[in-house]
Amino acid sequence: MGELSSLERAAIAAILEEMGEQRALLEQQMLQAKVRSRENTGGGFVTELEVGSTADSLGKKTAPLGQNVWISIDGLNFGLGMILHLKxxxxxxxxxxxxxxxxxxxxxxxxxxxxxxxxxxxxxxxxS
Structure with missing residues (x-):
């Protein structure tokens, strides 16, 4: 397992900015997060995360997080949207x-x- 990249950390920080009352729980999870795998899908990327078992759960909520998180990427005209999926x-x-x-x-x-x-x-x- 590896560490989060700079881009991944920036995206998660922006998602945390959108969080309400459960922000502290997600921050706790992210302190323990490790990268299980990464894949460039050709239409973006997916990074599978592993969160330590001692981190508190956000409950049964499974909706994705990241309403308006955008990243401009060198080489892309439109950039990326970012979503954090929960399980x-x-x-x-x-x-x-x-x-x-x-x-x-x-x-x-x-x-x-x-x-x-x-x-x-x-x-x-x-x-420019």
Whole structure:
């Protein structure tokens, strides 16, 4: 198992900003989270998470989290939307999905330049 990448940590931090009263429980889970696996799907990526058994559950809520979390990615015109999926009240899967019809298969999501944004779009460079 590995550590979360910078992009994954930034996405989770943005998702936490959207949380209400259960934010503290999710933060506790994320302190113990490890990466079980990563996959570039060609339409984004999925990162399977493993949360320590001592972390409290968010209850039986299974709805995905991440209403308006967008990341501009070098090489993508539309960027990624981010969703954190829960399973039995525990963080289970972080999904980055291509907002537009773009192929992500050549992107190394662990090392790609990125920026958190308020809406989908290309990565802006200094002066652009």
């Amino acid at each position: 039995e009240g525990r963080a289970d899967l972080l999904e980055g999905y291509a907002v537009g019809p773009e192929d992500t298969s050549l992107i190394d999501f662990e090392h790609v330049p990125y920026a958190m944004t308020e809406e989908p779009g290309p990565l802006r460079r200094n002066g």
